[in-house]
Amino acid sequence: MQGTMKAARIHGFDRAPGAGGLVSLDEVPIPDVGEGEVLIRVLRAGLNHGDVHMREDAVTYSPDVTMLPDLPMTIGHDGMGEVVEVGPDVRAVRVGDRVVVVASLTCGHCKYCRSERQHLCSSKKTMGFVTKFGQSAPRLKRYTDGLWAEYCRVPATNVVRLEPEDNVDEFCKVSQINVGYRALKRAGLHSGETVLVNGASGITGIGTVLAALTMGAAHVIAVARNPVRLERVRAIDPRRISTVALGRGESITARIQELTHGQGAAVLAELAPGGIESTVECIKNLEPGGRVALISSNPETLSLPLRYLMIRSIEFTSVTGRFLVDVAELLELTRRGVIDTRPITTKYFKLEGINEALDFIEGRGENDPLWPMYAAD
Ligand SMILES: [Zn+2]
DSSP states (O other), rough: SSEEEEEEOOOOOOOOOTTTOSEEEEEEOOOOOOTTTTEEEEEEOOHHHHHHHHHHHHHHOOOTOOBBOOSSEOOOEEEEOOOOOEEEEOSSSOOEEEEEEEEEESSSSSGGGGGGGGGOOTTEEETTTOSSSSSGGGGGGGGGOOSSSSSSEEEEEEEEEOOTTTTEEEEEEGHHHHHHHHHHHHHHOOOEEEEEEEESSSSHHHHHHHHHTTTTTTTTEEEOOOOHHHHHHHHOOTTTTTEEESSSOOOOHHHHHHHHHHHEEEEEEEOOOSSSSSHHHHHEEEEEEEEEEEEEEOOOOOEEEEHHHEHHHEEEEESOOOOOOHHHHHHHHTTTSSSOOOOOOOEOOOOGGGGHHHHHHHHTTTTSSSSSEEEEE
C-alpha cells in the first residue's frame, strides 16, 4: 500500500528536564509487505506500565534490558486490526479479516520454541518494545515497530483471526489475560485448587484472576492494597473470590489460613510491583508442594531459608511476554462465554493522545478504567 500514515514514535529514552516530547506523532511511510507478512489497519492498541518506563528511561527500567531498539520506533505491543494487504504466500488470513496481533516474536526452531518455553528463546523480540533477554535475530528487525499507528506490518505467523461476530472491544482484551494464563499453566494449576494472586488489582492481576477462574481454580484469594479496587475484583465472582487487603492491619497469614482452613494455597501468582514482605508471607502460606509463578518485575531481593523451601518442596517458575498458542485458546474461551473480559476496563484515546494516554497510566485513580487504548474511528 502506497502513502504515509501517522505513528506514535519514541525518539529517545532520556528524560532530561524540559526535554519532553520523546514520544511524538509522526508522519511516516506505510510499511511494505513481503512474503510471510501481513499489513493491518490498526483498530485497537493498548499501553501499559512497561511503555511508561520505556519512555522515561528504558535502561534504568530494568538492568536486564539487553537490547535497545533502533530509534525512532513506533510503540505499542498489544492490539488488533483489520488485514488490508497480505504477502504473496500468505494463506491463513485474507484481506478483510480482523486479527489479534501477538507482538512477542521468537525464532520458532530453538529448543525453547519447540518445548512451549518461547519466553526463553534467545532470539526473541517484542514489537514496539525493548528486549529484556537475549539478542533479537536480525531478520526480526522488520518488526521493530509496534501498534500505536494507523497501520502495522506483522509476520503472518503472529496474527490470530477473529470470527465476524466477535466484539472487537472485548476480544482485544485477551492479551491482558495471556501472561497470567501461561504463568498458571507453567505452575501446573489444575481444577479444584486454591490460587493466591498477590497484586491482584492491576490490569495483569485481574487478567490473572480471570485466567485462574477459567482454568478451574475452586478458590482465588486476591491480595492487594487498594480496598476499592479489591472489592471490584471480588465482585467478578463472589462465590469463588476472597480478598486480603494489605496495609489495613489485617494479617495475611491469619486471613489465608482462615480462608483455606489451615491448608494454605496450592499456587501463588506473584505480581506485586514492589515491596517484598507480602510476597514472603504469601509463599509461607502455600501448602507443601506449593508452586510460585513469578510475573512481576519486582527488583527486590527474596530472602527465605533454602531449608524452608526444600522441606516444603516449594517450586518456582516464571513467564514473560505473550504466548501465541494461548491467544487462540483465550479467544475461543471468550467466544464460548467461559471468560467474561468486561472486568478489564478500557479508556479510549485518539492516536494524537499518545502522551496523554501514557500519563493516564501513572495518574490513574481507583475509579478510573484500567487500560488506555487507541481506538480507530
Ligand atoms: Zn527460539
